[in-house]
Amino acid sequence: MTLSTKSFEIFCGTGGVGKTTLATARALSLSQSGNRVLLITIDPAKRLKDLLGLQGDAVGEVTPVELEGAKLDALLMSPEKTIGRMAKKYQTPDLANNRIVQILSKPYGGMNEILSMVEVQMQFETGLYDVVVLDTPPGAHFLDFLESLGKIKSFFDQNFVEIFSYLGQKTASAGKKVFGLNLINRVISSGVRKLLGYLQNVTGAEFIDDFIGAVQIIYQSRDAFLKGLSLQDKLKSRTECNWFLVTSVEQGKAQEAIELRSHASHFIHQDHFLVLNKCLELELQGWEPAEPHLASLKGSLEDKEQMLKKQLQEVFPVVLEFPEIISLSPSEHIQHLTEKWKSYVPQS
Ligand SMILES: Nc1ncnc2c1ncn2[C@@H]1O[C@H](COP(=O)(O)OP(=O)(O)OP(=O)(O)O)[C@@H](O)[C@H]1O
Ligand SMILES: [Mg+2]
Structure with missing residues (x-):
């Protein structure tokens, strides 16, 4: 199956399923196929910083990154930096100087969500990117970000x-x-x-x-804030945004994804993708245990994974499978997963 490129791609899902890793790999594969890509993480854990080797002062700044032979821009959200950019762009210097606004725009100051959306809108408006890939915080928290625009509207x-x-x-x-x-x-x-x-x-x-x-x-x-509202419509639109709901074969994760989708059904449009990460199928196929009890373990693991896939295919329109990468190195995870994404991308 193929997957068309849209202006926005959102990665959401519950904790630890591989959102950040898969969003990074996706951004790299899009870049390798000739797109101008910006990868933004609003994930407070800042794992992307380690994955991309960004230095401390790069936080909050759009930073060019070269990885796996691909070039892209990456941005780790920092609300304070966004406020600074807004003040400059809209010529409202007081915005960056007011003490209360400064407090509100600390990482956990309460304006994090709305500022992330304003940032995404500002970056999209530059016209520099074909695709903006968004890595979101775990679980239903990603909704706080997307819904922040509606809240600011009622505020105004x-x-x-x-x-x-x-x-x-x-x-x-x-x-x-x-x-x-x-x-x-x-x-x-x-x-x-x-x-x-x-x-x-x-x-x-x-x-x-x-x-x-x-x-x-x-x-x-x-x-500046209200302009972000038009972004909300773009993210909800099936022609402008690809939604990837990430889950993994680990115990209980698929159920969490099903619950998350129903919780966010007013936001995630119908043409979304379920991304099933850390599948063991390939590894299991290459494993031929001589010991009978290991052979039976292999069989039961295969059956369990097959059942899970069947179950998910019944409830999600499209399921994209990604293998468990047997390595301790996150950069190897990225490398292999980038290749895997290419099998879903129409080659130009
Ligand atoms: N396909 C894979 N094979 C092996 N390891 C993987 C795979 N995908 C992700 N990982 C590893 O799993 C761990 C969690 O991944 P990641 O940080 O991307 O998850 P996340 O969903 O963004 O987590 P959080 O909810 O904390 O933001 C990382 O160590 C990552 O390298
Ligand atoms: Mg993450």
């Missing part, structure tokens, strides 16, 4: 942003640090009021000003 739709924007101007012109807070007291819900009052007590009025400033600045940069 809410009137309170306008209120904060207005209050920020008032605060600045009145030159009184608590002025904003007094007004807020009148217009916002008691829950938020309590929170702001509490924050003022523990952090001082200055923090409140920073907070109002942050909401304003994010609002000023809304075009």
